Amino acid sequence: MAHMTSPLLIVGSIAFDDLDMPSGTFRDVVGGAATYSALAASLLTPVRVVGIIGDDFPDANLERLRARGIDTAGIERANGKTFRWHGRYSADLTSRVSLDTQLNVFADFSPKIPDPYRASPFVMLGNIHPSLQVDVLRQVERPKLVAADTMNFWISGEPEALAEMLRRVDLLVINDEEARQLSGIQNITKAAADIRKRGPSQLIVKRGEFGALLFDEAGTFFVPAYPLEKVVDPTGAGDAFAGGLMGYLARYGDTSPFALRRAMFFGSALGSFCVEGVGPSRLEGITKGELSTRIESFCSLVDYGGQLTFSG
Amino acid sequence: MAHMTSPLLIVGSIAFDDLDMPSGTFRDVVGGAATYSALAASLLTPVRVVGIIGDDFPDANLERLRARGIDTAGIERANGKTFRWHGRYSADLTSRVSLDTQLNVFADFSPKIPDPYRASPFVMLGNIHPSLQVDVLRQVERPKLVAADTMNFWISGEPEALAEMLRRVDLLVINDEEARQLSGIQNITKAAADIRKRGPSQLIVKRGEFGALLFDEAGTFFVPAYPLEKVVDPTGAGDAFAGGLMGYLARYGDTSPFALRRAMFFGSALGSFCVEGVGPSRLEGITKGELSTRIESFCSLVDYGGQLTFSG
Numbered sequence: 001m002a003h004m005t006s007p008l009l010i011v012g013s014i015a016f017d018d019l020d021m022p023s024g025t026f027r028d029v030v031g032g033a034a035t036y037s038a039l040a041a042s043l044l045t046p047v048r049v050v051g052i053i054g055d056d057f058p059d060a061n062l063e064r065l066r067a068r069g070i071d072t073a074g075i076e077r078a079n080g081k082t083f084r085w086h087g088r089y090s091a092d093l094t095s096r097v098s099l100d101t102q103l104n105v106f107a108d109f110s111p112k113i114p115d116p117y118r119a120s121p122f123v124m125l126g127n128i129h130p131s132l133q134v135d136v137l138r139q140v141e142r143p144k145l146v147a148a149d150t151m152n153f154w155i156s157g158e159p160e161a162l163a164e165m166l167r168r169v170d171l172l173v174i175n176d177e178e179a180r181q182l183s184g185i186q187n188i189t190k191a192a193a194d195i196r197k198r199g200p201s202q203l204i205v206k207r208g209e210f211g212a213l214l215f216d217e218a219g220t221f222f223v224p225a226y227p228l229e230k231v232v233d234p235t236g237a238g239d240a241f242a243g244g245l246m247g248y249l250a251r252y253g254d255t256s257p258f259a260l261r262r263a264m265f266f267g268s269a270l271g272s273f274c275v276e277g278v279g280p281s282r283l284e285g286i287t288k289g290e291l292s293t294r295i296e297s298f299c300s301l302v303d304y305g306g307q308l309t310f311s312g
Numbered sequence: 313m314a315h316m317t318s319p320l321l322i323v324g325s326i327a328f329d330d331l332d333m334p335s336g337t338f339r340d341v342v343g344g345a346a347t348y349s350a351l352a353a354s355l356l357t358p359v360r361v362v363g364i365i366g367d368d369f370p371d372a373n374l375e376r377l378r379a380r381g382i383d384t385a386g387i388e389r390a391n392g393k394t395f396r397w398h399g400r401y402s403a404d405l406t407s408r409v410s411l412d413t414q415l416n417v418f419a420d421f422s423p424k425i426p427d428p429y430r431a432s433p434f435v436m437l438g439n440i441h442p443s444l445q446v447d448v449l450r451q452v453e454r455p456k457l458v459a460a461d462t463m464n465f466w467i468s469g470e471p472e473a474l475a476e477m478l479r480r481v482d483l484l485v486i487n488d489e490e491a492r493q494l495s496g497i498q499n500i501t502k503a504a505a506d507i508r509k510r511g512p513s514q515l516i517v518k519r520g521e522f523g524a525l526l527f528d529e530a531g532t533f534f535v536p537a538y539p540l541e542k543v544v545d546p547t548g549a550g551d552a553f554a555g556g557l558m559g560y561l562a563r564y565g566d567t568s569p570f571a572l573r574r575a576m577f578f579g580s581a582l583g584s585f586c587v588e589g590v591g592p593s594r595l596e597g598i599t600k601g602e603l604s605t606r607i608e609s610f611c612s613l614v615d616y617g618g619q620l621t622f623s624g
Binding site for chain 1 (some may be wrong): 622
């Protein structure tokens, strides 16, 4: 298919993760939403990252991003330590607890969008303070599509800043618990209608291993998670989903309802690759051929032969 | 579409349910797997039911089944009370506990298939003792497709009888917890492969509000649950799913992989109607027009415009 790729700007966290999993403990794993989203999108479109790291973050780690074609010029290095998160997963990997969170240099992060990034037509605002998300939007020039993530901490603690952010974004990508908390409504379909009235005309509700729902002006759409034989590490899967989704949209420069629906499959595919390795290791190694093969498997997973009608 | 409907034989429980729900308490609600499956299938194909009721079961209740075209001649009336179940649902309706189960006449149920039913080409074996399920198969003549349900009680208590049942059925329809318990494998994809080796070439794993997965010789297929704005009562949704699925297959007399995939949508559609009312009340009132409309909504829910490819 003929297409013209557009650059995707991703703003968000870069971190060291310490992961306690049934399969073992892993220390100093490169993580953070921006890392996962950028790696996922990098196979699809040029990616630019704005984030912050400390002086303990080896340049070799940035080089691993650059090796995937990711522009890291917008990653600021500050004095101090890099954001660090320590989590422990349950035996079946379906839940986790945060054992420790050290914001470090991320506590004073104030995203500065480099001049060459300001015209980025696609923008992904990772989960940072909603006021900082809005601040990013003041620095960019009329993007074609702005997507944002958020979390329970901002929903309960910064409702006004969050409300302003919601008024300024096109697409909100959150999980089902966040959708319930944000709307105060248990039923996801009703919660989605409530959230869309607050600003984002498009809402994606992620449900982990149970797939994701899209609510937009064209109606409701569902994409399954890919049924894997082995899940190694769920860390970052939601961010990889968002990155794959935005990467696809930017690749084709298309924001139509059908494009968004197809993008959901790319998000789900990148999320499925992500969980196959510890940290972002699997995302760093995916080939275009592997992605193509998984997309074909997704087609098969939802292919019912195209004759679904019923007339009494 | 031209088609020749085939009769569907359903064997299973008929019950009185007492339901404690956030919306209220409901007593003496007609229930049982056979009731829900039969009502769901009745819109699609001629249905015959084999089950047992006590002398407390009003004929008016059978008349309500007959009003939907269901053949109730195979329902045996015995001295004693009808099977009774009392359940309480959680506030969000996603879990429930059994407060009381009285098997009553169901304890001595030994299905006798009337002569006119023996040539039924489609057979649904509801969740009864696996030896009774096998006994039904001894009484029928080479059906085109045999589907079965089972439950944790038989998986743990009657492994040998269950193993024999599995060797004799084409399609097993169970939920994800049952699939894990039956196989002893946590991962659903691996669990499915294990179960299919035990007999059924086709396996459907139901996941409630998260849809259902099909595993067969053509691969893996996924159907979502319909996103409803209001769930009233989840009782019987899984049985309505099985009934809608088998009703569709019987309607078109087609057991090909694509037919089974399309049938999954009809199962999911009937399951979605089921939960919209207390007990089987909504299923009793669905029109063909309503079913047609919901199937159209399902098409839209999974319609991505049919151009899902990726080549580097």
